[in-house]
Amino acid sequence: xxxxxxxxxxxxxxxxxxxxxxxxxxxxxxxxxxxxxxxxxxxxxxxxxxxxxxxxxxxxxxxxxxxxxxxxxxxxxxxxxxxxxxxxxxxxxxxxxxxxxxxxxxxxxxxxxxxxxxxxxxxxxxxxxxxxxxxxxxxxxxxxxxxxxxxxxxxxxxxxxxxxxxxxxxxxxxxxxxx
Numbered sequence: 001x002x003x004x005x006x007x008x009x010x011x012x013x014x015x016x017x018x019x020x021x022x023x024x025x026x027x028x029x030x031x032x033x034x035x036x037x038x039x040x041x042x043x044x045x046x047x048x049x050x051x052x053x054x055x056x057x058x059x060x061x062x063x064x065x066x067x068x069x070x071x072x073x074x075x076x077x078x079x080x081x082x083x084x085x086x087x088x089x090x091x092x093x094x095x096x097x098x099x100x101x102x103x104x105x106x107x108x109x110x111x112x113x114x115x116x117x118x119x120x121x122x123x124x125x126x127x128x129x130x131x132x133x134x135x136x137x138x139x140x141x142x143x144x145x146x147x148x149x150x151x152x153x154x155x156x157x158x159x160x161x162x163x164x165x166x167x168x169x170x171x172x173x174x175x176x177x178x179x
Contacts, residue, residue: 004178006033007069011087011126012077013041018112018148019075021156025164026073026110026143029171038065040090050096059093066094066101071108071174072135078113078122083129091129102133106177108170110143112151118144138177140170 008023027035042058043049049056066072077084094101109126111119123142130137143166145151151159158164 004033004070006035007072009038010075011084019077021152022110022112023075029168038062040086045092063094063097063101070178071106074109076109076111076122076126078119081121083122083125102135104136107135108138108174112145112148114149116146118146120144138174140173143167
């Protein structure tokens with residue numbers, strides 16, 4: 001597949017987030033692709049809202065983006081030793097739609113965090129949530145960028161050559177899954 005669609009999902013809504021920077025680097029390392037950023041700025045899941053108004057259009061759009069993507073990269077920041085509410089909420093919403101959009105979708109999770117473990121706990125939790133969605137999680141060494149406030153240069157690029165090499169290897173592995 002020469003020009004696949006790569007969907008990026010950031011568990012942080014902040015435009016200048018470290019995970020958005022990491023996702024941008026992941027997309028570059030993935031190679032030529034139609035890159036789309038999914039929008040996780042969704043209303044909080046509420047069964048009463050769903051019953052009264054149905055699934056919000058933004059959720060339907062996200063599910064369609066996931067379904068149409070050839071591969072997904074999730075940027076999972078760590079907030080208070082766990083998955084962000086934004087990311088969990090997005091996963092909860094899309095689970096309400098028929099067809100399981102993430103089922104069998106080649107997926108990699110990466111993390112950048114200010115803490116010393118680089119988001120390891122959040123990444124573990126995110127992988128667990130994605131397993132329930134039946135995503136095809138691509139194995140490999142975890143991309144965990146610790147001390148993220150010092151890990152990127154002024155242009156939002158990873159400073160550390162070892163981290164960049166690891167990210168590139170993960171993205172090459174993801175691309176190889178597409179055939």
